[in-house]
Amino acid sequence: MVELKQDERLDYLLAEELRIIQSPSVFSFSLDAVLLARFASVPKTRGAIVDLCSGNGVVPLLMSARTKVPIIGVEIQERLYDMAVRSVAYNGLGEQIRMVHGDLKQSPQQLGKEKYTLVTCNPPYFLTPSQNEMNANEHFAIARHEIMCTLEDCIVSASQLLKQGGKAAFVHRPGRLLDIVTLMRTYRLEPKRIRFVYPKAGNKEANTVLVEGIKDGAADLKILPPLFVYDDKGEYTDEVRTLLYGDEPPFLRR
Numbered sequence: 106m107v108e109l110k111q112d113e114r115l116d117y118l119l120a121e122e123l124r125i126i127q128s129p130s131v132f133s134f135s136l137d138a139v140l141l142a143r144f145a146s147v148p149k150t151r152g153a154i155v156d157l158c159s160g161n162g163v164v165p166l167l168m169s170a171r172t173k174v175p176i177i178g179v180e181i182q183e184r185l186y187d188m189a190v191r192s193v194a195y196n197g198l199g200e201q202i203r204m205v206h207g208d209l210k211q212s213p214q215q216l217g218k219e220k221y222t223l224v225t226c227n228p229p230y231f232l233t234p235s236q237n238e239m240n241a242n243e244h245f246a247i248a249r250h251e252i253m254c255t256l257e258d259c260i261v262s263a264s265q266l267l268k269q270g271g272k273a274a275f276v277h278r279p280g281r282l283l284d285i286v287t288l289m290r291t292y293r294l295e296p297k298r299i300r301f302v303y304p305k306a307g308n309k310e311a312n313t314v315l316v317e318g319i320k321d322g323a324a325d326l327k328i329l330p331p332l333f334v335y336d337d338k339g340e341y342t343d344e345v346r347t348l349l350y351g352d353e354p355p356f357l358r359r
Contacts (some may be wrong), residue, residue, distance in 0.1 A: 107195040113188065115195075118163075120351040121170035124156045125163055127325045134163040136334065136345070137276045138227055140302060142167035143348050145225050145274035146316040148174050149336055152222025155179065155266050157209045158261055164225055165202045174222070178204045179212050181253050210258050213265035213293030218312055224263040224273045230281070256281065257288050264292040267320040272297075274317040282314050295322035298327040305336065 251276030302313035
């Protein structure tokens with residue numbers, strides 16, 4: 106059994122055959138989290154992973170189905186941290202996943218510098234919100250806006266946590282791509298793989314970008330094929346359906 110509080114519900118992570126606690130008034134994960142968890146170069150049996158801005162623990166839960174290595178999720182909001190802890194326990198993953206309630210800017214000092222094989226991060230996308238946005242829902246404002254951390258904070262912490270040759274994967278908006286690449290190179294994370302995500306094929310602009318880099322890696326950037334979320338009928342494309350519901354396509358296998 107799992108304890109659900111207030112308006113929480115227990116949802117399925119279908120491809121991974123796991124369950125996750127969510128709340129419409131506090132936090133529900135988006136497709137971006139699924140894309141990040143499947144895009145990142147997850148080590149299979151050796152190493153360790155840190156997920157920054159972990160929310161309700163969705164990325165650690167998703168990655169746990171692809172690896173046996175330890176995963177640490179870092180989340181600053183106590184309510185989301187608590188939801189993640191209970192989801193991890195419900196799925197019997199307490200020996201693999203450990204959630205930490207804290208500020209990601211302190212993570213290198215708390216968790217250890219240059220120890221980790223992979224760092225993932227789904228950071229806040231937008232700049233500081235208006236007071237009205239803050240008053241409307243503090244949880245959403247913190248998750249979406251650079252209130253508790255900036256993009257630079259996320260990249261600095263990722264670099265400090267990673268051992269040499271370790272990888273960092275981020276999901277963000279294409280409008281921040283130059284900021285992401287510039288900051289990654291500033292802090293020793295050489296961009297190696299980029300993939301743009303589009304709502305659908307045609308004249309729609311990309312609305313999401315996935316970026317992975319290697320600490321102290323050599324310059325050799327690959328632009329991967331685009332990912333389209335919806336087809337002409339407004340339904341999920343085969344690839345996105347597979348990411349959500351299972352049967353991983355060969356393109357994403359490692």
